[in-house]
Structure formats: C-alpha cells, structure tokens
Amino acid sequence: MSLRGVHKVFLMDFFSVTDRYDTVLLLMNGLGIAKRIDLLPLLFKQLDAIMNPQGQLLCSSFDICDVNDTESNNRDFYQEVRYQMRYKNVIGEPFDWFSIGVGKLRQITEANGFSMTVVKQGEEYEYLARITR
Numbered sequence: 001m002s003l004r005g006v007h008k009v010f011l012m013d014f015f016s017v018t019d020r021y022d023t024v025l026l027l028m029n030g031l032g033i034a035k036r037i038d039l040l041p042l043l044f045k046q047l048d049a050i051m052n053p054q055g056q057l058l059c060s061s062f063d064i065c066d067v068n069d070t071e072s073n074n075r076d077f078y079q080e081v082r083y084q085m086r087y088k089n090v091i092g093e094p095f096d097w098f099s100i101g102v103g104k105l106r107q108i109t110e111a112n113g114f115s116m117t118v119v120k121q122g123e124e125y126e127y128l129a130r131i132t133r
Contacts, residue, residue: 020050021050025058026058035097040100
C-alpha cells in the first residue's frame with residue numbers, strides 16, 4: 001500500500017477502533033461488518049464513539065427488490081447470508097453478512113439517532129448513502 005501513497009495502514013477489527021474520524025468509509029456493502037441486521041445498532045454505537053461531532057459515514061449497499069417498485073425510499077428489504085470463502089485448498093471460516101435496502105437502513109439509522117441521505121442511486125439498485133448525527 002505504501003507504493004500507492006498510503007503511509008499509515010492498520011489491520012484491526014472495526015469494533016476495536018478508538019481513534020476519531022471525520023469520515024468513515026464502509027463501501028462495497030461494508031455495513032455487512034455488523035454481520036446481521038439485529039447487530040446494526042452496535043455499528044451505530046461504534047460510529048458514535050469514533051466519529052467527530054460533524055463526522056459522516058459513507059456507505060454503500062444494494063437493494064434486491066421488486067424491479068417494478070419505483071419508490072426506492074420506501075423499501076424495507078434486507079437479506080442476511082452466510083459466506084464461506086475458498087481459494088484452491090484453503091477454506092476460511094463461515095461468516096455472516098447482509099445487504100440492506102434504503103428504506104430499512106433509513107428506519108434503523110433514525111432509530112439509532114442518526115440521519116441518512118442517499119447520495120447516489122445506481123441503475124441496478126445499488127446506492128451510496130451518507131449518514132450523520
């Protein structure tokens with residue numbers, strides 16, 4: 001990573017981070033680090049601890065939904081899955097992950113004292129959201 005100009009790299013569990021940040025990026029369906037939808041409030045608790053007062057979370061997910069539903073902001077979709085990675089003869093431990101629709105994320109965001117705006121909605125129901133206090 002230093003060849004790309006990144007000089008300070010940490011490999012650590014998100015939930016053990018103690019430094020404070022102006023912007024937290026959880027891209028490529030990164031909200032899934034919460035593992036399950038019922039654990040998403042723990043992610044918001046961690047964000048509250050590590051985001052500066054005017055800080056923001058930029059996150060992306062996708063909304064697998066009825067393609068005839070044009071009211072994206074009203075969707076309450078979420079999907080939980082269990083993955084297990086494999087490369088040749090190396091098999092990783094199974095882990096939980098989820099994706100969440102715009103409506104359900106907004107509902108949980110507001111229930112945890114944050115607000116959310118959709119920055120960009122893609123053609124395939126993927127979206128980029130900005131979450132602030």
